[in-house]
Amino acid sequence: MASIFEFQNAVASISFLVLLALKIWALVDALLRPAEAYEATGKLTKPAWLLILGLAVxxxxxxxxxxxxxxILGIVAALVYVLDVRPALVSVTRRR
Known part of the structure; x- marks a missing residue:
């Protein structure tokens, strides 16, 4: 019985670390993007995303x-940034 709980704790710990890394990566990526790109895409402003992702971390x-x-709210915020906002920012800031 103890091995089941050890496995469950290991899965929860690994999940936490992976999701924490996602949140930190999203925050760092948001820091590196220019503020003008956020305005050009019509998304929330850079300070708003930095606040949201900073609170999540x-x-x-x-x-x-x-x-x-x-x-859960932090995971949702990071996923929205990574799956919706970041691709829009990349398309605006793509080098030509």
Whole structure:
């Protein structure tokens, strides 16, 4: 029985670390994009995304849980940035 709980804890720990890395990567990527690109795409402003992603990373570090409300909100924010905002920013800032 103990091995089942050890496996569950290992999966939760690995999930937390992978999702924390995603949140940190999204925050760093948002920092590196020019503010004008956010305005050109019609998305939220750069300071707004930095605040949202910064809170997501901070909440993950203070409350380390994948299944808590703050953890889920942070995951959703990072995924929205990575899957919606980032591709739009890349298309605007692509080198020609």
């Amino acid at each position: 901070g909440a993950a570090l203070v409350f380390p849980s994948v299944f808590g409300l703050l953890g």
